[in-house]
Amino acid sequence: MSDENDLRQAIVDACNVLNSSGINQGTAGNISLRHGNQMLISPSATPYDQMTAEMIAATDLDSDPTATPIGHWQGPRKPSTEWRFHWQLLQQRPEISAVVHAHPPFCTSLAILRKDIPACHYMVAAFGGNDVKCAGYATFGSQQLADLALTAMAGRHACLLANHGMITVGTSLDQAMWRAVELEALARQYHQALQIGEPVILSTGEIDETLALFAGYGRNDD
Numbered sequence: 001m002s003d004e005n006d007l008r009q010a011i012v013d014a015c016n017v018l019n020s021s022g023i024n025q026g027t028a029g030n031i032s033l034r035h036g037n038q039m040l041i042s043p044s045a046t047p048y049d050q051m052t053a054e055m056i057a058a059t060d061l062d063s064d065p066t067a068t069p070i071g072h073w074q075g076p077r078k079p080s081t082e083w084r085f086h087w088q089l090l091q092q093r094p095e096i097s098a099v100v101h102a103h104p105p106f107c108t109s110l111a112i113l114r115k116d117i118p119a120c121h122y123m124v125a126a127f128g129g130n131d132v133k134c135a136g137y138a139t140f141g142s143q144q145l146a147d148l149a150l151t152a153m154a155g156r157h158a159c160l161l162a163n164h165g166m167i168t169v170g171t172s173l174d175q176a177m178w179r180a181v182e183l184e185a186l187a188r189q190y191h192q193a194l195q196i197g198e199p200v201i202l203s204t205g206e207i208d209e210t211l212a213l214f215a216g217y218g219r220n221d222d
């Protein structure tokens with residue numbers, strides 16, 4: 001799928017899946033896709049069930065929209081207020097084609113405690129290493145939040161955002177959405193394990209073996 005209208009519709013459809021699957025609530029989440037040298041991103045403050053492909057905002061990835069915020073944007077609506085970390089991830093990491101941001105209950109609960117997710121389950125390897133880090137806190141939509149998120153995402157396909165939510169990325173929208181579901185499942189498992197005892201953490205060697213297997217069957221390669 002590469003036609004721009006198809007990509008725009010894919011963002012609309014995925015936003016609705018975020019809410020119907022319980023990953024997100026209301027209009028808090030947002031999704032972006034790479035289309036050539038452009039970023040397509042869900043619009044600000046638009047209920048998903050009223051969102052159409054024409055409402056998706058667009059901007060260039062090779063010219064900094066911070067120079068004149070909003071002025072460089074195309075579309076009838078303003079982009080998501082969180083466009084900065086979407087734009088920076090797509091701009092600075094060419095392997096990424098899709099970015100998903102949401103406020104899932106268990107990811108966000110751990111982020112409120114400012115906990116990283118350690119290697120409490122082998123599926124942590126789906127996010128590129130032996131943990132998923134929690135980025136420090138900054139006001140939503142701020143450049144500081146984008147910088148903190150980029151740091152926490154280094155070498156990873158996901159991060160938590162302190163007192164806020166989470167981000168996942170992928171080489172496709174399907175992969176980024178799959179990671180969003182898996183990250184919330186992992187957060188729920190870790191949260192529940194913490195209720196009843198001290199989680200046993202897998203070793204770096206054990207996670208390295210999982211990373212090699214994931215790369216071998218292509219589920220997690222990028």
Ligand SMILES: [Zn+2]
Pocket residue numbers: 028029082101102103140164165
């Ligand atoms: Zn948010």
